[in-house]
Amino acid sequence: MSNYHPLTEAEAIEIAKTIKEAFPTGEELVCREIGDGNLNLVFHITQPATGRSLIVKQALPYAKVVGESWPLSLDRARIEGEALILQGKLAPGLVPKVYKNDNELALTVMEDLSDHVIMRRGLIEGGRYPRFAEHISEFMARTLFFTSDLGFNQQEKKRAVGSFINPDLCKITEDLIFDDPYYDSPNNSIEPHLRDAAEAIWQDKALHLEVAVLREKFLTQAQALLHGDLHTGSIFVTPESTKVIDPEFAYYGPIGFDVGAVIANLLLNFAGQEHWSQDEAARKDSREYLLGTIRDVWTLFEAKFRALWNEHGIDRISRTQGYQDEYMLRLLRDSIGFAGAKAVRRIYGLSHVIDIDNIPDASVRNRAQRIALSIGTELIKTNRQAESIEHVVAIARRAVNA
Ligand code: SR1
Ligand code: MG
Numbered sequence: 001m002s003n004y005h006p007l008t009e010a011e012a013i014e015i016a017k018t019i020k021e022a023f024p025t026g027e028e029l030v031c032r033e034i035g036d037g038n039l040n041l042v043f044h045i046t047q048p049a050t051g052r053s054l055i056v057k058q059a060l061p062y063a064k065v066v067g068e069s070w071p072l073s074l075d076r077a078r079i080e081g082e083a084l085i086l087q088g089k090l091a092p093g094l095v096p097k098v099y100k101n102d103n104e105l106a107l108t109v110m111e112d113l114s115d116h117v118i119m120r121r122g123l124i125e126g127g128r129y130p131r132f133a134e135h136i137s138e139f140m141a142r143t144l145f146f147t148s149d150l151g152f153n154q155q156e157k158k159r160a161v162g163s164f165i166n167p168d169l170c171k172i173t174e175d176l177i178f179d180d181p182y183y184d185s186p187n188n189s190i191e192p193h194l195r196d197a198a199e200a201i202w203q204d205k206a207l208h209l210e211v212a213v214l215r216e217k218f219l220t221q222a223q224a225l226l227h228g229d230l231h232t233g234s235i236f237v238t239p240e241s242t243k244v245i246d247p248e249f250a251y252y253g254p255i256g257f258d259v260g261a262v263i264a265n266l267l268l269n270f271a272g273q274e275h276w277s278q279d280e281a282a283r284k285d286s287r288e289y290l291l292g293t294i295r296d297v298w299t300l301f302e303a304k305f306r307a308l309w310n311e312h313g314i315d316r317i318s319r320t321q322g323y324q325d326e327y328m329l330r331l332l333r334d335s336i337g338f339a340g341a342k343a344v345r346r347i348y349g350l351s352h353v354i355d356i357d358n359i360p361d362a363s364v365r366n367r368a369q370r371i372a373l374s375i376g377t378e379l380i381k382t383n384r385q386a387e388s389i390e391h392v393v394a395i396a397r398r399a400v401n402a
Contacts, residue, residue: 003104004061004074009033012043012056019099019109022054023047037233038065038351039072039248044112053112054099059248061106063172065351073168076248077106083164083225083250084108087139090146094139095244113243116236123232123269124276124355128239128289133296135242136235136262141304144255147225151312161222166251169228170218173249177345178215182208190348193366197373198348210380214337222252230261231342232269233353256334262297263335263392264342264376265353266290270396271343271372272355275364287400291393298335298389302328333383336392340379347372374399 007015009031016022016029023029027049035042035057043056059077063070081101088095096111117127145151147160180187183202190198201207227234228249236243269276270290277283309324318324346353347369356372359365378395386392 004106006041006060007043007056007058007105007107009043012058013045015056015100015102015105015107015109016043016045016054019054022099023050023052025050035064037246039063039076044114046112053114055096055110055112057108057110059106071168074106075103076166076169077101077108078103079164079166079169079250080246080248081108083227083247084110086147086225087143087227087244087247091139091142091244094135094242113236113245116238116241116243119232119235119237120265120269120353120355122237123266123290124272124358126276126286127237129237129242129293131240132237132242133293133300136244137297137300137304139242139244140230140255140258140262140301141308143227144224144258145305145308145312147252148223148255149315150309150318151314153314160225161252164225164251166228166249169249170251170253173218173228174215176350177341178211178218181345181349182211187350188348189350189352191362191365191369193362194348194369197370201344201373201377204377207377207381210337210383211341214334214341214380214383217254217334218257218338221254223255224252226250226253226255226258227261228253228257230258231353232262232265254334254338256331256336257338259298259301259331259335260338260340261342263294263339264346265355266294266297267339267343267375267392267396268346268353268372269355271368271375271399272359274368274371275359275361276355287396291396294392294396295389298332298392302332305331329387332389333386336379336386337383339392340376340381340383343372343376343379347376371399374402 013029013031027047029045029047031043031045033041034044041058046053059074061071061074062068063072084095084098096113098110100109149157227247228251234246270287273283273286277286313319356368359368375396
């Protein structure tokens with residue numbers, strides 16, 4: 001019989017005591033449950049006498065954000081733990097250190113990153129992260145290339161696809177990103193002032209066609225092992241350091257879904273600058289910083305992915321003249337389309353973002369929401385015509401100048 005049960009703080013301390021690497025001495029430990037995400041318990045455990053600390057993250061058998069009526073498999077904790085360990089090997093220094101996984105209790109014990117800030121919060125507070133593009137492009141290029149058929153033994157990859165099958169978490173994405181925003185779903189959470197914009201999207205058949213194409217890619221294209229939820233709430237930063245957390249949505253899917261998540265969340269903050277910047281000059285400056293970061297993320301990702309391919313590509317036929325260019329253009333277009341879908345869902349779907357929702361003045365919030373929707377829908381509709389990352393920059397600029 002399974003020993004699974006949600007931990008008490010006292011039980012989390014008992015588990016933490018066994019991690020001698022983190023707590024080599026026996027002084028008292030203190031625990032606080034700090035989980036504010038949608039799905040899990042997160043215990044922050046500290047040793048006041050030494051200043052040492054760690055995190056125990058435990059999956060709940062349901063989606064915390066909705067309640068017990070939405071059951072979720074605990075296997076996602078195994079997937080998260082295995083993905084973190086693999087990402088740590090492929091992209092050293094860019095994920096937290098894992099001390100222990102316990103699949104039965106559905107938990108991972110890992111490094112505490114309290115000296116970093118969650119990037120979404122940092123951006124809202126006006127933070128600048130000059131090394132972020134370099135780090136996140138490195139993380140994505142290495143984790144995605146070395147788990148794809150370009151850089152990983154193709155028979156072993158098929159076995160890996162099997163062990164990262166993640167149906168419950170994929171279903172959340174399939175519904176919340178690729179379905180609910182496009183009809184009057186009970187899952188949506190629509191502010192009254194935004195109803196007309198949502199209704200226009202429900203009528204837009206050209207948009208739905210592109211969403212259907214993106215959804216098909218998400219459902220069927222096992223290109224590489226994705227992080228699967230790579231928004232700015234899954235990234236800890238300081239000006240010098242970047243750490244990617246929370247890969248519980250990991251599965252083999254289309255590479256552009258991860259790249260698009262990063263782009264989308266920078267764009268959501270771009271829209272939120274309606275409020276977060278104090279005046280026009282500061283707003284322009286913040287927005288240029290965000291657009292420059294988007295440009296750098298894509299440009300560095302592309303250069304690194306191509307370099308890995310040229311150096312480590314495992315098969316002969318993938319070196320065929322022109323194939324790499326064709327593949328990278330598809331990746332760019334997918335990233336743009338997925339970025340659009342990820343922006344739209346955060347405005348009136350089930351789960352929003354504080355870059356927008358924490359704007360106190362309803363009319364300013366309304367403006368920011370409409371900017372995000374305009375950028376998102378335009379990215380979705382035009383992704384298959386994009387030729388460079390400047391496509392995104394131009395759409396974002398147009399949305400704020402309209
Ligand atoms: C029910 S979970 C809602 C959202 O939170 C996660 O971070 C994913 O983005 C998911 O779609
Ligand atoms: Mg998460």
